[in-house]
Amino acid sequence: MTDLARLRHWVFDLDGTLTLAVHDFDALRRELGLPLGRPILEAVAERPPDEAAALRARLDVLEAELVARTRAAPGATALLTALADRGARVGILTRNSLANARATLAHCGLDGFVDAADVLGRDEARPKPDPDGVLRLLARWGAAPAGAVMVGDFRFDLEAGRAAGTATVSVDPSGAHPWAALADRCVASLEELLPDVR
Ligand SMILES: [Mg+2]
Structure with missing residues (x-):
């Protein structure tokens, strides 16, 4: 099992990962x-x-x-709080627009956990599955991929992490994890990651 406890740099997908999925x-x-x-x-x-x-x-x-229909995913606030407490850097990489990503974070009460410059939308980096956004965040943080993890609910999130050389976590409330082969960890909710980071 990948030791997430040692990782100090966390990149999250937004929609369906830090928030409950509302996109159809x-x-x-x-x-x-x-x-x-x-x-x-x-x-x-x-x-x-x-x-x-x-x-x-x-x-x-x-x-x-x-x-306006978006809500924070179960465990999102607790996980981001725990990561902040241990001094981890957190970024958001989304195929949504930057404006919508920032609005979503604010609506869900998650904006205080992420430096505004660490939120990358579809116009700030080549969209996932391209690893560009992950690598941009790591460069900004002066971090190596081996000390980072990409967390997401879709294949593109895991592919971007793999291509960047980070660990990957698949989040799937259904428990199906269709892209488990691309993931170092599979969890049904962010709450399952709390023991790793506390
Ligand atoms: Mg997603």
């Missing part, structure tokens, strides 16, 4: 006229530039509407 990605795809079964950001990027810009703006609006 297929509903978003239908609303945007995008094909089902394809990642949204990549499908948008394949459209002509004017259309892609309009789709991105519409996506920003649709995701902003979800912010």
Whole structure:
């Protein structure tokens, strides 16, 4: 088992990881006229530039509407408090926009745990599964991948962590963990990580 207790640098996905999942990605795809079964950001990027810009703006609006329905995930506040108590650095890497990520963190009462500059959205780094955002945070912190972990609820989170060379934690309330092969730890909730960091 990966020893999470020794890790001082923690990168979290936001939606569905630190927060309860409220995104219905297929509903978003239908609303945007995008094909089902394809990642949204990549499908948008394949459209002509004017259309892609309009789709991105519409996506920003649709995701902003979800912010008010978002709640902190069970254990999120306790885990971030425990990490802060032991002096760990915490960053957020999301495929959502930076504005929506900051609004979500504030709405959930989690904004006080993360330096504003340690929140990276889809325009601040190449989107996951690219490891760019993880590596940017580690560079900012002067940290090595071996001392870091990426925590997320989707394949892209785990792939980004693996590609960056960090440990990875899969969070799946259903317990199914379809991408367990990419994860060093599998937990049903962030509460399960508390014993590791206390
Ligand atoms: Mg997620």
